[in-house]
Amino acid sequence: MTGLYVAAATLFGLAIGSFLNVVIWRVPRGESVAHPPSACPRCGHAIRARDNVPVLSWLLLRGKCRDCGNPISVRYPLVEAGTGVLFAATAWFVGPHWVLPAMLYLAAISVALALIDIDTHRLPNAIVLPAYPVSLVLLALGSWNPGGVAHWDAIVRALVGAVALLLVYGIAFVVYPSGMGFGDVKLAGVLGLYLGWWGWGALFVGWFAAFLLGGIYAVALMIAGRAGRKSGIPFGPWMLLGAAAGIVAGQPLWDWYVGVL
Template sequence: MTTAELPAALVLPLAAVLGLVIGSFLNVVVWRVPRGESLVQPPSSCPGCGHQIRARDNVPVLSWLVLRGRCRDCGGSISARYPLVEAATAVLFVAVVSWAGVTWALPALLYLAAVALALALIDIDTKRLPNAIVLPSYPVALVLLALASLNPGGASDWGAYLRALIGGAALYVLYLVLVVVYPGGMGFGDVKLAGVLGLYLAWFGWAELVVGWFAAFLVGGVFAVGLLIAGKAGRKTGIPFGPWMLVGAGLGLIAGEPLAQWYLGLL
C-alpha cells in the first residue's frame, strides 16, 4: 500500500492528533516570539503563581477541560484561547489533509497552515509579523516545495518550482511597491509575508496566485468597511492586514483554479 492509498479512517485521525500537538506548541510561539523569549526555556508555567505546568496538565484540550480552565496549584483562570488554538489547529490540519490528500505537497501545506495560524494571532495581538517566523519560512518553503516538485515515486514537476520562484518574487515586489506608494496602508512585514505566500500560490498555479492576491484585499476591505459601518473603527484605525493575506491565500489555493475556469468560460 502506498501513502496515497492510506485510508482516510487512518490518515484523518493522525492529522487531528498532529494538529493538537502542533497547536499546543503554537500557543507557546504566539506568546513568546513577540516578546523575544526562548521557545524551549524556561518550561511553561502558570502566569499567576509561577508553578511549572506538569506534563499531565499539558495534554492538548483535554487537560484544560479536566482542570475546568483553572491552574492546579493556585486555581487561577487559564484562558480558553489555549484549547481553542489547539482545536483550531487540529481542524485545520484535518481540512488540509482532506483537501490535498497524502502527497509530497502535504508537508509544505501543513507547515503553511501552522505558520498561518500563529502569524494571524500574533498580528491581531501586536500588529506585527515577526521576522523570527516569516524569514525562516522562506528556506522551509523552498525545501518542502522542492520535495513536492521532486515527487519521489512519481513524475517530477520542476516547472511548478520555477513558477513558485517567479510568483514569490512577483508578489514580494508588488507589495513592496504598494508600501512605497502608500506607506500607511500596510507594513514591511506584510511585504515579507507576501513573498512566502507567493511561493505557495504560484507553485499550485497562476490562477491561485492571482485569486489569492485579490482575495486578500477583497475580504480585508469588506471587513474594514464592516467595522466602519458598525462604528468599531475610524478611517485612521490600524487594522492588521496579515490575517487577510493568509485568508486570501487559502481562498486562492481552494478556489483559484475553479474561479479562473469560470471566468474564462464567461469570455
C-alpha cells in the same frame, strides 16, 4: 485509510497547536520557545506533563491552573483544537502527496502569524524570514514527488509567484506606507511561493481575495463605528485567509473565468 490519514493529521495538529500557544506568547516578547518549560503565566508554576495534553487537560482542569486556581484563557484549547481541525482539513484537501509537509507547515505558521498580528499588529521576522528557505525546500520536495510524476514547473511558478507578490506589496508599501506594514510585504513573498506552486489562478485569486476580504472587514468596522479611516487594522490574517482561498478555489475559479472569456 482516508479516515485514519485525517485522524493522524488531527492528532498531529493538536500537538502542534499546543506548541503554537508557546510561540504566540513568547515570540513577540523575544523569548525562547524552547526554554524554560511552559508555566502558568500567573503563579509561574511549571505545567505538569499530565496537564499539558491538548484540549483534554484544559477540560479536566475546568479551565483553571492546578496550583493557583486562576483561570486559564479559553484561547489555549481553541488554538489547539483549531490547529487540529486545520491540519485535518489540509490533509483531506491535499491527500497523500509529498507537498503535504509544506502545506502543514503553512497551516502552522498561519495560525501563529494571524494571532500575533491581531495581538501586536506585527509579523515577527523570527517566523516570516525562516519560512522562505523552509517553504522552498518543502515545496521542492512536493515538486520532486518521489515515486510519482515530478512537477518542476510548479517550483518555477512558486519562485515567480514570490517575486510577483513581493513587488506588488512592495509598491503598495512605498506608495501608501501608512496603509501597509513592511511585515506584510515580507509575508507576501512567502504566500507567493505557495500560491504560485498551486497555479497562476491560485496566485491571482489569493492576491485579490486578501484585499477583498480585508476591505470588506474594514468597511464593516467603519459602518459599525468601531474604526475610522486612519485606524490600524492587522492585514496579515486577511493575507493568510486570501491565500487559503486561492489555494482551495483559485485555480477552478480562474479556469472558469478564462472559459467565460
